[in-house]
Amino acid sequence: MVYIAFLILYFLAGIVIVIKLILYGVRPTKTLAWMLAIFTIPVGGMLFYLLLGRNRRKNKLFQLKRTDEIISYLEKAESHYESVTEEEYQEHQKLIRLITMNCGFAPSAGNRLKLLKNGDATFQAIFESLQKAEHFIHLQYYIFEDGELAEGLFELFKQKVKEGVQIRILYDGIGSRSLSKKYIKKLQKAGVEIYSFLPVKFGKFLSSLNYRNHRKIIVVDNKIAFTGGINVADKYLKGDPDLGIWHDMHLQLEGPVVHSLQAIFVMDWFLISNQDDILSPSYFTTYKKMGNMTAQTVHSGPDEDFSATRQLYFSLINEAKNYVYIANPYIIPGEAILEALKVAALSGVEVRLLLSDISDSKIVRWCVRSYFEGLMEAGVKIYLFSDGFLHSKTIVTDDTVSSVGTTNLDLRSFEQNYEVNVAIYDDSFAIELKNDFLRDCEQSIQLDYATFVKRPWIEKLKEGVAKIFSPVL
Structure with a gap:
């Protein structure tokens, strides 16, 4: 009887999933493949679907609710741009409009951008900027590992907290899985606010394991920001025993475009911490022209309508x-x-x-x-x-x-x-x-x-x- 009851429940669950696949499936071939897996691989087919197959863009399981506070915050960020019109960039009108429609960030003029190649140049620039912080440091990484680099950041953060600088850190729950609890507790004891983005928990294992925050963002006083491919890991400075030196490209940004990177960090922080103090207008800076480059921030995630x-x-x-x-x-x-x-x-x-x-x-x-x-x-x-x-x-x-x-x-x-x-x-x-x-x-x-x-x-x-x-x- 127990076996028959299990089969009936499995079949009913399979029917529910098939209906969802028909309603929300992205491609017919992919939908058919999942349907075959569910009914030909006992238990495993359904587990794989729950883990890997669900269409987040339709289900919106991780959607950040656009509360009045968030909408107001984004409007304030936009108001600080030295914006440009599409007509100024005739050959890129379609791309500019596409990004603006998808992400809500228009292109901004008056920026100064600098290429940073590899770990030495990147972290030298980052540490110099962090040393100059007067109000806040917002830092977000996919991989944050224990090591000499992390210890150097800890010592700097400890000093900055004493100077009255607010420090917030987001790290990905899977990408930074090796980050020790000892290090996290040291940061918290020093006065740093730190959260894990979608940590893998038993009750949310199937809904969160496959969806990671791969962003790397630093914003200092809303005056300077960094993003790119480089994580907080010693292999970017000393190399890896198996792979050698990690070669990568990072970006240093100054000017109104920094506001959009700050806005992305704020939305991620608000999603995980549910703390609205970060939405304060005090986190804005009205810019003078920092350079002559035009830039536009592009962000995407599994909870958005389009990639x-x-x-x-x-x-x-x-x-x-x-x-x-x-x-x-x-x-x-x-x-x-x-x-x-x-x-x-x-x-x-x-x-x-x-x-x-x-x-x-x-x-x-x-x-x-x-x-x-x-x-x-x-x-x-x-x-x-x-x-x-x-x-x-x-x-x-x-x-x-x-x-x-x-x-x-x-x-x-x-x-x-x-x-x-x-x-x-x-x-x-x-x-x-x-x-x-x-x-x-x-x-x-x-x-x-x-x-x-x-x-x-x-x-x-x-x-x-x-x-x-x-x-x-």
Whole structure:
């Protein structure tokens, strides 16, 4: 009787899930695959669906309620922009409008942006800025690890709290799982407010495990901000025993664009802590012109209607007329981006992809390589960086527009992670990023299509198996 009752309950639960798949499924092929898994893999099929298959964009399980306080806060942030009109950037009108509609952040003028390459330059700039903090420090990272870097931040934070500086820290519950409770308690004892973003808890295991906050943001006094690919980990300074030095790109920002990064931190903080003191108008600064660069912040997450970061990449690739240069460690693009890359290359646009020759995950490495043959057949040039591990997430097109941020070119970043990028509408910045990209290409190995297609069948088999898992990598 117990067995029969279990079968009936399982069948009824399966029917409920199938109805949800029919109502909210994104693609027919994916919907059919989940339906087959649920009814052909006992228990496991349903568990996998609950963990990995639910459409967060429809269910809105993690949606930040746009309360009156949040709406008022965002309006205040917008009012501090030195804004620009779309007419000032005729060639990028569609992209500007797309980001504004998706994210609510218009482009802002009067900014000064600086590229920071690798850990030494990045953390030198970060520590210098943190030392100058007078009012508050807001810090958010996917990976925050114990080590010399973390200890250096602790000593600095301890001193700053004594000076009356408010310090708030968000760290991801999975990405920073190795961060010790001892270190967290030290920070709390020193007066630092610190929260874990979606920590894995028994009651919320299935609803939160697969949805992570991959953002890296620092805002100091609303005067200077940082974002990009670099996490708080010693491997960015001393290297990794297996992967060598981690090469990455970060961004230092000054000017009104800082307000949008502050707004993203505030919304994440409010979502997790439910503390509304951070919505105070005292956290705003009216800017004088800091530079002559125009920038626009792009953010996305599993609780939003559209993946703004995917649409950013898609638009930049489609609008390119001369070249598209992308540096990214995890290129598992999905159908839309994959087709856009092929169409661009077949149309005569020079498309280059720069990836790391080594990877921090074998299955990810094989999955990434499973796309190489089709891309190269269409004319895409692929370069493998071999001097350490390349972790940068950049794109530049036509010497006019570029983006630096946290978003990988994969389905996880597009669908399941909270991400942030900055689109920069500035020729000089684009050319600087392009020249750095080309220097890295010179140190890399360009794959040859004729040679690659002759690789052993066992490698093709590994690639094919790994590709099956692309939606969850």
